[in-house]
Amino acid sequence: MITTNLIEKTALTLMDKAAIEIPSDYHNALKKASSTEDGELATFVLKAMLDNYEVAKEDRCAMCGDTGVPRWFVKMGNNASVEGGMVALEAALRRATANATHNVPLRPNRVHPLWRTDHNNNVGIGAPEIEYGFEPEGDWVDLITVHKGGLFGTDYRMLFPSDGIQGIKRFYLDSLMAFGKRGLSCQPAIIGIGLGGSKDICMNLGKRASTLRVVGSSNPDPRIAELEEEFKELGNSIGMGAMGFVGKHMVIACNIEVGYCHTGGMPMSVHAFCLSSRRAVARLFPDGRVEYRTDPDWFTPYQRRETVEWESGSNTNQTHDANSHRSDSTHAVEKLP
Amino acid sequence: MSGPREIRLSTTPTAEAIADLRLGDVVYLDGLMYTAREGVYMRALEERANIPMDLPAQSAANFHCSPAARINDDGSFDMGAVTATASFRFNKWLPEWMEKTGAKLIIGKGGMSSKDYKGYFVPNGAVYLSTVGYGTGALLGRGIENVEAVHWNEELGLAQAMWVIKCNKMGPFIVASDLHGECLFERENAKIAKNVAKVYEGTKPAVLKRYGESDDPTDEVI
Numbered sequence: 001m002i003t004t005n006l007i008e009k010t011a012l013t014l015m016d017k018a019a020i021e022i023p024s025d026y027h028n029a030l031k032k033a034s035s036t037e038d039g040e041l042a043t044f045v046l047k048a049m050l051d052n053y054e055v056a057k058e059d060r061c062a063m064c065g066d067t068g069v070p071r072w073f074v075k076m077g078n079n080a081s082v083e084g085g086m087v088a089l090e091a092a093l094r095r096a097t098a099n100a101t102h103n104v105p106l107r108p109n110r111v112h113p114l115w116r117t118d119h120n121n122n123v124g125i126g127a128p129e130i131e132y133g134f135e136p137e138g139d140w141v142d143l144i145t146v147h148k149g150g151l152f153g154t155d156y157r158m159l160f161p162s163d164g165i166q167g168i169k170r171f172y173l174d175s176l177m178a179f180g181k182r183g184l185s186c187q188p189a190i191i192g193i194g195l196g197g198s199k200d201i202c203m204n205l206g207k208r209a210s211t212l213r214v215v216g217s218s219n220p221d222p223r224i225a226e227l228e229e230e231f232k233e234l235g236n237s238i239g240m241g242a243m244g245f246v247g248k249h250m251v252i253a254c255n256i257e258v259g260y261c262h263t264g265g266m267p268m269s270v271h272a273f274c275l276s277s278r279r280a281v282a283r284l285f286p287d288g289r290v291e292y293r294t295d296p297d298w299f300t301p302y303q304r305r306e307t308v309e310w311e312s313g314s315n316t317n318q319t320h321d322a323n324s325h326r327s328d329s330t331h332a333v334e335k336l337p
Numbered sequence: 338m339s340g341p342r343e344i345r346l347s348t349t350p351t352a353e354a355i356a357d358l359r360l361g362d363v364v365y366l367d368g369l370m371y372t373a374r375e376g377v378y379m380r381a382l383e384e385r386a387n388i389p390m391d392l393p394a395q396s397a398a399n400f401h402c403s404p405a406a407r408i409n410d411d412g413s414f415d416m417g418a419v420t421a422t423a424s425f426r427f428n429k430w431l432p433e434w435m436e437k438t439g440a441k442l443i444i445g446k447g448g449m450s451s452k453d454y455k456g457y458f459v460p461n462g463a464v465y466l467s468t469v470g471y472g473t474g475a476l477l478g479r480g481i482e483n484v485e486a487v488h489w490n491e492e493l494g495l496a497q498a499m500w501v502i503k504c505n506k507m508g509p510f511i512v513a514s515d516l517h518g519e520c521l522f523e524r525e526n527a528k529i530a531k532n533v534a535k536v537y538e539g540t541k542p543a544v545l546k547r548y549g550e551s552d553d554p555t556d557e558v559i
Contacts, residue, residue, distance in 0.1 A: 019405075041361055041511070041525075044341055048469045048476065048509055056418070056475035062405045064472030065420030105417050107405040108495050118494035151423070160544050170540035177533070177554040182447035182522045184423060184559075186471045239532045243471070243511075245525050276472045 002141055002284050003083045008092040010282050010290050014145045015070065015100030018280040019062040022053040023294035025214040026190065026252060026277045033188055033249040042247030046188075049242070049275050064276040067106040068147035070097050070122050071129040073212065073298065077138020081286075090130055093143075098123045109150070135302055136312050141284045144296045146211045153185030153272030156203055161266055165227075168195070168268060169234065175270035176235050180250055183243030186274035188252045190215060191235065194269040197259035206269035209255040211279060212298035219256055220304065228254050242275075257299065260306070341511070348398035348504060350441055355464055358512045360521040364466055365508035369396040369485065369501060370444070372403065374422060376497025378430035380489060382437070389488040390501065393439030401427060401445030403496040405474070406484070414484040416502070418474025421446040424465070425559040432457040446471050447559070448513040448522050455518035466510040467521075473509070480507025530555040 034046035056063040072093050082089050098121035101108055108120040110127045122128065155175045159167050172193065179185035192210025194202045218225040231254040241247015261267055283291045302310060341363045346354060348368035358364070371390060373381075380386045390396065401424045406416040424445035431449075434440065435457060443449075443458070444466045458464065468477070482505040490498040513521040533554050542552060551558070 041341065044363065044509075044511075045469050048473050052470070052473040052476045055479060059475060059478065061475045061478050062418035063475055064470075065402060065405050065418040065474035065477070066422065066472070067405050067418070102407055105405050105407040105415060107403055111494070111496075116494075118496060120495050157543060157547075158545060163541065163544055166539055166541040167543055170537070170542060173537060173540060174554060178558045181526055181557050182559065183471060184447055234536065238536050239529045243467070243469070244522055244529075246528050274472065275470055276474075 001081050001083050002286055003288075004088045004092050006284055006288060006290070007082070007089055007141070007143070008096050010284055011093050011096030011143055011145070012100055012103070013292075014143060014280040014282055015096055015106070016104055017292070018070075018145050018147050018278040019067050019100075019104050019106055020056050020060060021280070022056075022063060023214070023277060023279055025216060025294065027053060029215040029252045030188065030275075033252065037241060037247055037249055039241050039245055039247035041245040042241030042243070042249070045242035045245065046249075062104055062106060063278070065107060066149060067104075067109065068276075068278055069109055069127070069150045070106070070145060070147045071131075073131050073133065073144040073146065073296065075133045075135060075142035075144065075298065077135050077140050079137075079139040080141050081139075082141065093128065093130055094123050097121070097128045133298065133303060135300060136310060139286055142281060142296075143284065144212070144279065144281045144298070147278035148207070148211055149186065149274045153179040153189065153274070154207075154270065156199065156267070156269045158199070159266040159268050160264065163266060169231075171268055172231060172270060173234070173238070176238065176240075176250060179272065180238070180240050181244045185272040186276075187272060188242060188249040189272040189274055190277060191231075191251050191254045192271040192273065193231070193254065193256045194271075195256060195258045196261035196267060198261070199267055201259055202261070202267040203269045205257040205259050206271045208298060209257040210271040210273040212296040213255040214295045215253040217255065220301070224256050224258065228256050231256070345506065348396050348442065349393065350397065352462055355441060355462060356516055358464055358515060360512055360515055360519060360524065362512040363508065364510045364512060365480070365506045366398065366442075366504045366510065367506060368398070368504060370398040370400050370504050370507070371396055371502070372400045372498075372500040373434070374401050374403065374427065374497060375430075376493040377489065377499050378427065378434060380492065382430055382433050388438065389499070393441065396501075397439055397441040399434070399438070399440045399443050400502075401443070404500060406495060406500070408487065408490065408495070414487060416481055416484050416500075417478060419477045419481070419502075420472050420474040421468040423447045424449055428453050435461045435463060442466055444468065444510060448520060450559070451518055451520040451523055454514040454520055458514060459516055459518045462516070464512060464516065465514040467513040469509050469511060476509070477507055480504050526555070526557065
């Protein structure tokens with residue numbers, strides 16, 4: 001049994017870590033980008049950002065004054081149990097969100113869309129969002145908080161199979177161009193692309209691709225992994241850098257996640273996770289142990305499963321995925337280069 | 338690479354100091370600065386509430402910002418990170434605000450258009466300073482010597498309230514417009530635009546169109 005007290009205490013620490021500590025995968029990638037940037041203004045901007053991460057940690061101060069919209073992803077092993085049930089867990093996450101807003105402090109960003117009512121604690125109708133995932137094994141609970149910025153860098157479009165890969169590329173470039181100018185999307189960023197699903201799931205896939213996958217990860221489908229690399233290079237070949245100044249670094253990583261969609265469509269979403277890529281993760285065990293990490297490790301073979309049944313402990317599933325895509329050529333939208 | 342020129346500037350700057358600023362200069366601010374965005378503009382300009390500061394005598398620097406801050410039970414303030422919000426959506430109120438308050442430095446995210454600069458910045462002797470990154474909130478936090486006051490918190494909430502900040506070498510900011518009305522971001526866009534056709538080569542516009550949008554990626558969306 002994982003206690004409510006442990007959940008709330010850990011959640012409070014995660015809120016603090018997410019706001020203050022830049023995750024190492026993104027930090028290292030940005031340092032690398034900074035060392036090869038040659039635009040004068042873009043270089044100045046990246047150096048200032050790297051300084052900012054250090055100052056945030058030294059002063060225990062939020063990296064960015066816009067501390068985003070805090071949300072939660074909860075992943076549970078199939079054998080996990082939570083004191084007081086899921087209603088108690090949700091209450092603990094709402095309390096931690098409100099208390100951290102005051103303690104860190106975070107900006108109270110959440111308001112009613114029409115009446116602009118502000119509870120000054122980032123809690124309200126539907127806020128923070130709490131989403132769930134499950135894994136076939138384990139008695140642990142993973143708490144993941146993401147504080148993504150909310151205004152720019154994200155778009156959705158219903159494409160169709162006839163749009164093909166070139167249509168996907170166009171919408172990807174359109175999104176980077178539209179929000180990259182003047183640096184509205186706070187690039188260079190981890191770009192997430194959602195392909196497929198229904199409209200809402202498509203947005204979800206893209207958001208999770210940008211926020212729940214680390215730099216250096218790739219999609220297990222080798223052809224999608226190739227697209228991820230190609231799209232990263234394509235984004236960085238625009239000639240636009242930080243703040244929309246002339247530069248070479250717009251995309252730190254491009255992560256693509258897919259879901260089965262309506263046979264007539266190919267919905268697509270694009271999401272940019274900003275220069276303050278705020279995410280923090282902890283695994284809670286029934287004996288009270290807590291392990292902190294920065295990789296949400298959300299997209300497991302189980303999350304990406306496509307079969308009716310799930311055979312426990314089956315690692316061959318991933319290979320099976322890739323093979324089935326390969327043999328499924330009649331369904332491919334366009335032959336890849 | 339030498340990097341951009343760095344300048345210390347007062348938040349009640351002289352006309353000469355503003356005239357000396359060049360696009361791309363890096364600026365650090367000293368003196369009082371206030372935050373004002375849609376909440377403050379609507380209250381001051383549409384509801385005609387009295388502005389609770391003596392402007393521009395106390396400050397000519399308007400920051401488009403809401404800080405990550407709290408008001409303690411004893412009435413004191415703690416301000417953590419401060420970061421700007423995108424300014425383009427405030428052009429509805431800015432001409433009247435500048436005229437009323439004598440603001441000379443508009444500080445925010447992303448700048449405005451050269452049309453805005455030529456239309457009401459230049460006639461008011463004002464320029465635009467952009468925050469850097471975006472999101473050097475912790476760095477800017479170090480430049481806050483003191484939080485002097487927060488006005489209209491009850492009416493507008495913490496995020497929209499008018500915060501008055503005493504700056505000591507607060508920065509960095511980048512000069513994004515000058516007294517000729519030139520726009521740094523438009524200058525950069527023009528350089529990047531030359532390469533855009535090549536990057537788009539081979540891609541196809543979507544089969545299903547959308548109303549009212551530009552199909553020219555060299556256009557801006559603000």
